[in-house]
Amino acid sequence: MSFILEARNLKKSFDGVVALSDASFTLNQGEICGLVGANGSGKTTFARIISGLIKPDAGQLYLYGSQINLKSHLEAEKLAISMVHQNLSLVPEMTVWENINLGREIITPLGILKKEEALIRAEAAIQELKVNISLYDKVSQLAPSDQQLLEIVKALSRNPKILILDEPTASLGFKQVEILFEKLIQLKKDQVSVIFISHRIWEITRICDRLVAFRNGKTVGEVDFQQQPREERIIIPLITGKKENEDEKGIHEKRPYRNFDTRQVILEVDSLSKRDKLHNISFKIREGEVIGLGGLNGQGQEEILFILSGYLRKTSGKIKINNQEIIIKNPSQAIERGIFLVPGDRQKEGLFLNHNVFTNLVYPQVAQKKQKFILPLKELRQTVNTTIQKISLVPPDPRKLVSHLSGGNQQKVVIGKWLSLSPRILLLNDPTKGVDIETRKNLYKIIADLSNQGVSVLLYASDNEELIANCDRVLIVFEGQIVEEICGDRICEENLIASSLRVQ
Amino acid sequence: MNNNQSQNVILDKVSPKEFLFSKLAISFYAIIFLFVLGEIILPGFISFSHVMSVLRLSVFLGIVALGQTLVVLSGNEGIDLSVGSILSIGVVLSAYFLNGQNINIPKALLLTPAVGLAFGLISGLVISYIEIPPIIMTLAMASVVEGTSLIITKGFPTGNAPPLLETIGSGKFFNIPYLILLWILLIVVASFVLKKTKWGHLLYGVGSNNLTAELSGVRVKRFRVFVYGICGAIAALAGLFLLSYTGTPYLNLGATYTMPSIAALAIGGISLAGGNGDYLGAVIGCIILTTLNSILVALRTTEAVRQITYGLLLLILVIAYTGRRKR
Numbered sequence: 001m002s003f004i005l006e007a008r009n010l011k012k013s014f015d016g017v018v019a020l021s022d023a024s025f026t027l028n029q030g031e032i033c034g035l036v037g038a039n040g041s042g043k044t045t046f047a048r049i050i051s052g053l054i055k056p057d058a059g060q061l062y063l064y065g066s067q068i069n070l071k072s073h074l075e076a077e078k079l080a081i082s083m084v085h086q087n088l089s090l091v092p093e094m095t096v097w098e099n100i101n102l103g104r105e106i107i108t109p110l111g112i113l114k115k116e117e118a119l120i121r122a123e124a125a126i127q128e129l130k131v132n133i134s135l136y137d138k139v140s141q142l143a144p145s146d147q148q149l150l151e152i153v154k155a156l157s158r159n160p161k162i163l164i165l166d167e168p169t170a171s172l173g174f175k176q177v178e179i180l181f182e183k184l185i186q187l188k189k190d191q192v193s194v195i196f197i198s199h200r201i202w203e204i205t206r207i208c209d210r211l212v213a214f215r216n217g218k219t220v221g222e223v224d225f226q227q228q229p230r231e232e233r234i235i236i237p238l239i240t241g242k243k244e245n246e247d248e249k250g251i252h253e254k255r256p257y258r259n260f261d262t263r264q265v266i267l268e269v270d271s272l273s274k275r276d277k278l279h280n281i282s283f284k285i286r287e288g289e290v291i292g293l294g295g296l297n298g299q300g301q302e303e304i305l306f307i308l309s310g311y312l313r314k315t316s317g318k319i320k321i322n323n324q325e326i327i328i329k330n331p332s333q334a335i336e337r338g339i340f341l342v343p344g345d346r347q348k349e350g351l352f353l354n355h356n357v358f359t360n361l362v363y364p365q366v367a368q369k370k371q372k373f374i375l376p377l378k379e380l381r382q383t384v385n386t387t388i389q390k391i392s393l394v395p396p397d398p399r400k401l402v403s404h405l406s407g408g409n410q411q412k413v414v415i416g417k418w419l420s421l422s423p424r425i426l427l428l429n430d431p432t433k434g435v436d437i438e439t440r441k442n443l444y445k446i447i448a449d450l451s452n453q454g455v456s457v458l459l460y461a462s463d464n465e466e467l468i469a470n471c472d473r474v475l476i477v478f479e480g481q482i483v484e485e486i487c488g489d490r491i492c493e494e495n496l497i498a499s500s501l502r503v504q
Numbered sequence: 505m506n507n508n509q510s511q512n513v514i515l516d517k518v519s520p521k522e523f524l525f526s527k528l529a530i531s532f533y534a535i536i537f538l539f540v541l542g543e544i545i546l547p548g549f550i551s552f553s554h555v556m557s558v559l560r561l562s563v564f565l566g567i568v569a570l571g572q573t574l575v576v577l578s579g580n581e582g583i584d585l586s587v588g589s590i591l592s593i594g595v596v597l598s599a600y601f602l603n604g605q606n607i608n609i610p611k612a613l614l615l616t617p618a619v620g621l622a623f624g625l626i627s628g629l630v631i632s633y634i635e636i637p638p639i640i641m642t643l644a645m646a647s648v649v650e651g652t653s654l655i656i657t658k659g660f661p662t663g664n665a666p667p668l669l670e671t672i673g674s675g676k677f678f679n680i681p682y683l684i685l686l687w688i689l690l691i692v693v694a695s696f697v698l699k700k701t702k703w704g705h706l707l708y709g710v711g712s713n714n715l716t717a718e719l720s721g722v723r724v725k726r727f728r729v730f731v732y733g734i735c736g737a738i739a740a741l742a743g744l745f746l747l748s749y750t751g752t753p754y755l756n757l758g759a760t761y762t763m764p765s766i767a768a769l770a771i772g773g774i775s776l777a778g779g780n781g782d783y784l785g786a787v788i789g790c791i792i793l794t795t796l797n798s799i800l801v802a803l804r805t806t807e808a809v810r811q812i813t814y815g816l817l818l819l820i821l822v823i824a825y826t827g828r829r830k831r
Contacts (some may be wrong), residue, residue: 352779
């Protein structure tokens with residue numbers, strides 16, 4: 001039988017940096033095919049070629065059996081190929097309905113927009129995914145997860161025959177993921193073909209019929225779930241390129257139970273509130289303890305982290321460190337007390353993209369009050385080199401521009417910049433969003449090391465597996481309140497989901 | 505950009521090829537080109553004394569451009585349209601403080617920048633805390649400062665530069681004007697502060713992403729107030745040096761400096777979006793603009809032709825600069 005889409009030996013490089021060296025891919029009608037690979041393995045480049053955004057340097061593309069040469073995104077759209085972008089392609093200052101209709105407005109012969117019809121179309125599109133947003137909201141006012149859903153809605157409203165989803169679930173909560181999966185299965189029944197790119201292996205094993213793995217710009221393998229079992233251990237070696245061995249196994253394994261009752265309480269939060277966002281949040285973190293913040297997306301977890309890090313102000317409540325009440329007015333004061341935040345949006349909050357690794361890594365150190373006016377550059381360079389090794393940055397080059405690093409390595413820099421300052425309390429805001437499995441393991445190891453050194457960690461993760469792998473206790477946040485605390489062996493997927501949804 | 509994988513690389517080192525095509529180098533070629541062009545049109549243009557006099561004329565713009573550089577580097581649409589007016593009031597005030605007496609020099613050196621600092625701090629406070637766009641705030645401030653100098657002088661500035669200051673303004677050391685030596689010193693100090701000190705480092709960070717800077721522990725708002733303050737102080741100080749050159753004060757001497765101080769930055773490859781570029785670029789931009797101006801003056805062109813050529817050159821350089829970035 002013939003494939004609906006076939007790519008043979010695609011090559012593409014940017015400024016001499018090879019993104020794809022030999023990528024081949026096939027897609028059958030009415031199947032969901034996973035595309036996996038580490039950060040920088042060329043998945044996104046491949047998706048962009050298929051959707052006509054960039055042209056390959058070499059290789060052939062066959063669509064519906066005949067060779068094609070996509071010249072533009074518009075052409076791809078005419079051929080019923082739609083893509084959901086990882087970095088959102090929505091116009092922030094336009095409303096939801098305007099975005100859905102963008103580029104294919106219905107107009108009168110005089111060029112005047114037929115708003116009524118556009119609204120009807122937008123409403124129908126939104127209903128498809130049961131998104132709870134208003135057509136008149138500006139995209140910039142939507143929560144990240146709603147923006148992602150809107151992005152998907154927009155792609156679906158074009159009635160594609162081939163749908164490419166580039167990490168669609170990275171900023172979605174699991175409830176939303178469920179809805180998306182239902183929709184995908186329905187699309188499959190309607191003979192739509194889907195390319196599903198994700199770092200979350202369990203999503204791939206759940207929804208995909210087949211998967212293709214990329215490594216360093218090459219197609220390295222294919223798994224057909226009709227013949228092979230849906231198991232992580234088959235997939236992970238394909239992504240990492242390493243033979244499966246002991247320490248490859250289960251990066252998401254539950255950490256052994258540790259008892260902290262005898263340890264000193266480092267941070268105590270007492271009935272912390274923020275108007276409309278948080279209500280009477282109270283918890284304690286002991287020395288070396290790793291506490292998770294769980295629950296659905298956007299229930300106030302980020303606000304808790306932002307208040308503790310001094311970026312947002314609380315309306316009431318107390319924060320105590322070592323049993324002393326403290327007032328944190330700005331991030332600078334939080335940092336002085338050893339409370340560091342690893343922000344969630346690395347490009348907006350964590351990095352100076354147009355500067356090099358060195359500048360990024362030393363910045364918090366330079367910003368400290370005790371830093372001398374004339375910088376001890378030699379010492380700083382040495383610290384940076386140590387940090388680079390600690391976080392296993394690839395390439396280990398302090399002069400590399402951060403914008404030229406892959407997403408995972410950028411994330412390493414965001415965490416790395418705090419390591420030389422010896423944190424006491426580390427706040428992590430969804431640190432592995434869109435990060436590949438190798439980097440993830442690396443970050444988990446950093447967290448474990450810090451915890452062993454007595455650093456207390458407060459981790460918010462949108463991904464339950466991550467909480468299971470790292471946390472000693474998990475606090476479930478729901479509508480700005482802590483509704484449950486799950487400890488030790490009770491931390492498992494079922495319990496986390498049940499508590500998040502408040503079903504008992 | 506190059507894939508250097510070595511573990512302990514020395515920072516700041518640039519490969520020769522990269523250097524030849526760097527923004528700075530391109531601007532430098534432009535200067536050489538202009539001087540050669542000047543020589544063809546007007547023999548004697550590249551004689552030592554003429555080059556020196558062109559460079560001396562660049563000094564005032566150069567000092568103003570330093571303040572502008574800091575503001576632009578600090579990002580968030582940072583721009584200061586009040587530098588010209590503050591320079592004007594700097595001329596008038598320093599003449600008033602000096603009153604032709606050498607003994608008044610320390611007083612003028614202290615008070616003139618202090619007034620500029622005050623104006624700058626006010627702009628900075630409003631920009632940072634009330635979040636008025638810099639372009640609007642500094643435009644308003646320019647107007648206020650102009651009015652203030654009219655009130656102070658009642659339309660007729662008084663006082664003049666004392667002999668010692670006049671020597672600095674027009675004297676030479678081994679045929680090199682003192683002002684140029686002073687500028688070189690300023691360039692060295694400014695470059696050092698930008699590249700090697702805590703403050704310079706923080707400035708680049710604030711300019712390239714103020715949210716990251718804030719979350720890294722910088723008091724961003726306060727920092728930006730300070731940057732505008734410094735810019736004001738520098739502009740006022742430039743007024744004092746301009747007085748040393750003219751001897752007697754005139755109203756609105758600074759009006760012609762505001763736009764060139766921004767153009768010089770664009771020519772010198774300082775990103776107007778903030779966070780990237782260095783003072784040396786601005787210096788070269790200032791020299792280019794002054795050289796071009798003196799060629800056009802020598803050609804006895806009309807003001808109209810001069811302005812059109814100015815605009816065209818700016819465009820060509822900016823295209824050369826951004827075109828390079830795309831490669």
